[in-house]
Amino acid sequence: MQIESHRFLITGGASLIGLRTAESLLAAGAREVVLYDNLSFDAPDGALAALLETGRVRLVRGDVLDAQAVETACEGIHGVYALAGFMSAGIGKQPRLGLEVNVLGVLNVLDACVARRVGKLVLASSSAVYGYGAIGGAITEAEPLRTHAVPAPPALYGASKLLAEKLCQLYRTEHGLDYVALRYSTVYGERQHYRSTNALYIIDAYDRVARGESPVLYGDGSETKDFVYVGDVARANVLAMRAQVPGEAINIAGGKPLSVRYLAETVIRLAGARVEPEYREAPAAGFRIKTDAPFHYDIGKAERLIGWKPEVPIEEGIARLIAWRRDGTPR
């Protein structure tokens, strides 16, 4: 679907990824972007205000669980991004609301797309659909969901994202709705929040360093993560809307393993601090997302199908996050 002169709606539009996607859509020539958001997670800030000032962005305050409101908001929309969702920790704390939003919320968006003849849906899925624990190496889109011996919250999150993808698949079969599912790895960048358990390795690490404390690592720090910068994710969202890839699920990730020790040391170095990471046995409360071996999400399919690969190196992304955190400007 072309972006130019088209109108798009983003559920969870006021979020880290939502605002950045709106910017990218405007830059690509979109006529209008509707940010559909209940503002329960993201308070209005300078970045949102700057978007609204363009005159091409509208904020519709609404909940994805309000099926009628979602449908009304989709009137005249050409393409929808379904970004609204709970992450692992939130589902652990509010399982009913979290699963309603992640599953029934997507169902409401799908019904609205069918009812209002929206041309295409981009679903925000997650690399959590591969689970954790016994994963390692290059993880392609054909990998199964591993939740054996995984704490309930990330397993519930991964299963809820898999359900959302399969609902899209069902609606493509039953109603001919065009969609593509993007499986983001851990997204980080300016406007970083505390809801992503894995992104804490950056934002919590930096905030501790800024307070003169040490970043906290569990285990020996050799465990790895796969991070992707929010600006790269926004670009993937635009490319996925443009591309003809109906029904595909595509990894959007950094594509390389980063040890949590390296992340902590990079945060310390870029912050100009003189502390060392602190190693602990296990978190005092909550759960840990653990994996057994170095891994990364294979991003070959993204390059082949939508012409995307990440452009912002982790050091650059962390530097931008720190600059944003320090001066508090929209970006």
Added chain:
Amino acid sequence: MQIESHRFLITGGASLIGLRTAESLLAAGAREVVLYDNLSFDAPDGALAALLETGRVRLVRGDVLDAQAVETACEGIHGVYALAGFMSAGIGKQPRLGLEVNVLGVLNVLDACVARRVGKLVLASSSAVYGYGAIGGAITEAEPLRTHAVPAPPALYGASKLLAEKLCQLYRTEHGLDYVALRYSTVYGERQHYRSTNALYIIDAYDRVARGESPVLYGDGSETKDFVYVGDVARANVLAMRAQVPGEAINIAGGKPLSVRYLAETVIRLAGARVEPEYREAPAAGFRIKTDAPFHYDIGKAERLIGWKPEVPIEEGIARLIAWRRDGTPR
């Protein structure tokens, strides 16, 4: 948890598995069994009437989506069986209701168990949590969920059952609720319904034979399934309630691969008919549950942890199903 002199509630209690489990609980000395069912799938029949006549079984007509009614029904109950649920085909047709029942319905049962201090929950999970497609060999409880290239309905079903298990895991962590998840393979037996896509290889085959038609097979008939007789499942339900196995997920299956050709030929032979299976390329409508290689669900854990293994051979089970279908008696 002991069975003797205790009271049990079964959601979806009027079902194939529910009634048989109630019988087994009574035989094991249960004081009372409450069948909680909205009767949307299973109409009252002779088997239900026979149970009610014992005076130790009560039918409570209610919906698992009515949280208050579930909680009220759990008053004074020692152990709950969460059997109510939609299967693959039903979810494909009614995804919203199906997922609400399979996920939020279980959440309502969990909340009721916590609120009414129910001692233990046995969750009816499914071997669908391993998915389909690229499975083969002996499938243990550590296997992941494979839904790549699987039709949406069975993938949604499998993911919904995995979510239900993980909700139980969350409630065990957060509220200390004792539970065990039994992953049934395809259950068949007297009072067989048409909602189980895989069980159609028996009930649809027999009904066709009874009409003088041929059972229908897709492909060359070499594809395999793993069936377990409903009486064996009911016995597993009783053993799982008795055993001290908190938080475990356990396969309850026949434990051996049966080709669909063998199933059709067995139905024909036991029905005394003189037809041959008819081979077709693909179903005219709906979806197929396909697997790539012969497989069976490993039942070693069930024997080790709850002392269960199947006792009724497939020929005996099919003979009982045919006898029930022919004379229409409760069993």
